[in-house]
Amino acid sequence: MSIQARRERERAEREKLIVTAARELxxxxxxxxxxxxxxxxxxxxxxxxLYSHFKGKDAIMAAVALEGFADLATELRxxxxxxxxxxxxxxxxxxxxxxxxxxxxxxxxxxxxxASPATPxxxxxGFDALSDAIRPHVGDDDLGLLTxxxxxxxxxxxxxxxxGRLPRDAHDERLxxxxxxxxx
Amino acid sequence: MSIQARRERERAEREKLIVTAARELxxxxxxxxxxxxxxxxxxxxxxxxLYSHFKGKDAIMAAVALEGFADLATELRxxxxxxxxxxxxxxxxxxxxxxxxxxxxxxxxxxxxxASPATPxxxxxGFDALSDAIRPHVGDDDLGLLTxxxxxxxxxxxxxxxxGRLPRDAHDERLxxxxxxxxx
DNA sequence: ACAACGTTCCTAGCGTTGCTAGATCTGGAG
DNA sequence: CTCCAGATCTAGCAACGCTAGGAACGTTGT
Numbered sequence: 001m002s003i004q005a006r007r008e009r010e011r012a013e014r015e016k017l018i019v020t021a022a023r024e025l026x027x028x029x030x031x032x033x034x035x036x037x038x039x040x041x042x043x044x045x046x047x048x049x050l051y052s053h054f055k056g057k058d059a060i061m062a063a064v065a066l067e068g069f070a071d072l073a074t075e076l077r078x079x080x081x082x083x084x085x086x087x088x089x090x091x092x093x094x095x096x097x098x099x100x101x102x103x104x105x106x107x108x109x110x111x112x113x114x115a116s117p118a119t120p121x122x123x124x125x126g127f128d129a130l131s132d133a134i135r136p137h138v139g140d141d142d143l144g145l146l147t148x149x150x151x152x153x154x155x156x157x158x159x160x161x162x163x164g165r166l167p168r169d170a171h172d173e174r175l176x177x178x179x180x181x182x183x184x
Numbered sequence: 185m186s187i188q189a190r191r192e193r194e195r196a197e198r199e200k201l202i203v204t205a206a207r208e209l210x211x212x213x214x215x216x217x218x219x220x221x222x223x224x225x226x227x228x229x230x231x232x233x234l235y236s237h238f239k240g241k242d243a244i245m246a247a248v249a250l251e252g253f254a255d256l257a258t259e260l261r262x263x264x265x266x267x268x269x270x271x272x273x274x275x276x277x278x279x280x281x282x283x284x285x286x287x288x289x290x291x292x293x294x295x296x297x298x299a300s301p302a303t304p305x306x307x308x309x310g311f312d313a314l315s316d317a318i319r320p321h322v323g324d325d326d327l328g329l330l331t332x333x334x335x336x337x338x339x340x341x342x343x344x345x346x347x348g349r350l351p352r353d354a355h356d357e358r359l360x361x362x363x364x365x366x367x368x
Numbered sequence: 369a370c371a372a373c374g375t376t377c378c379t380a381g382c383g384t385t386g387c388t389a390g391a392t393c394t395g396g397a398g
Numbered sequence: 399c400t401c402c403a404g405a406t407c408t409a410g411c412a413a414c415g416c417t418a419g420g421a422a423c424g425t426t427g428t
Contacts, residue, residue, distance in 0.1 A: 156340025174333045181365045
């Protein structure tokens with residue numbers, strides 16, 4: 001019994017190692033640097049071990065994205081006591097500071113279940129933080145739908161800015177406009 | 185003179201053929217089907233001719249994206265007389281009906297110059313249509329910044345819905361909320 | 369009309385990608 | 399100490415974007 005337990009523990013540790021390495025790689029060198037060969041070299045194992053842990057490269061990036069959601073939730077929660085404006089700033093700041101991770105969360109990993117019973121806790125946590133912050137301004141609208149709408153607006157600002165579609169220097173003004181329209 | 189003109193005309197026609205083929209391919213079979221080999225087969229030429237017209241695959245997709253912007257601008261202009269709500273619906277409807285094309289416009293083609301003197305007319309046209317529709321509700325805000333913000337919100341709704349991040353059936357309610365916050 | 373030319377185009381191939389089958393090695397059990 | 403099972407690696411596949419080199423074409427000058 002004990003030896004099997006040790007093996008499973010080692011396996012779990014190695015899985016964590018893979019995800020961490022993938023995350024560091026994508027954050028420091030960007031998405032293109034994350035290849036299965038490079039990642040295998042980074043964790044000092046051969047390529048096939050990656051596939052004994054994950055179904056494929058997409059699954060690895062989904063795991064990275066999940067960690068990203070956990071981080072985002074933490075940052076949003078920290079900003080929550082300061083009000084909606086602080087949360088909105090925290091959100092776009094996160095996307096700006098960790099663009100590759102944000103990409104993994106919203107552009108790459110399609111396999112994560114959203115808005116369903118199987119939705120991981122980390123996703124719920126971030127959504128709830130946003131929801132709490134916007135509750136004072138809910139008015140006659142449904143809180144869940146209002147949160148989704150506001151989230152979408154933040155996400156739009158973040159991605160369009162990242163892609164060079166919106167000039168970066170006017171970001172604060174746009175955020176101010178958005179907040180003025182969503183606060184009562 | 186005439187024979188060179190004919191050659192240039194044929195070249196232009198073939199370039200158009202390539203972009204059209206790429207566009208049909210991406211709209212019918214999705215992004216993964218667009219490979220240089222497949223595209224070359226589709227236009228009945230060998231791969232290298234693609235590179236005599238475009239710098240690389242990215243440039244081809246940028247050309248496809250540009251056509252997408254022209255289409256979007258047309259649809260937005262058509263909806264403009266009916267007011268902001270109609271324009272907003274037209275926008276998200278476009279993203280919903282042609283998801284792969286919308287991806288090309290906003291996720292893939294990074295080479296297109298936005299918000300700069302070199303911005304192609306098709307991009308300006310769509311932005312202007314949105315701008316005209318929102319002008320009646322500008323209030324004390326800057327029209328350009330307000331347009332950008334509203335555009336970002338629509339884009340966020342479109343992309344999050346497309347990625348399965350937002351349940352599709354409540355889309356209309358979210359759009360209603362957004363409009364209620366952006367109309368005065 | 370014909371040969372030489374320049375351009376256009378294709379065949380073939382390079383390096384890299386995600387992923388996998390078969391060989392090899394390791395570590396626990398009898 | 400030997401054997402077996404499971405874990406791990408080496409080697410390779412098919413497909414990718416892209417490019418060099420030569421063949422084939424149409425144009426031009428004699």
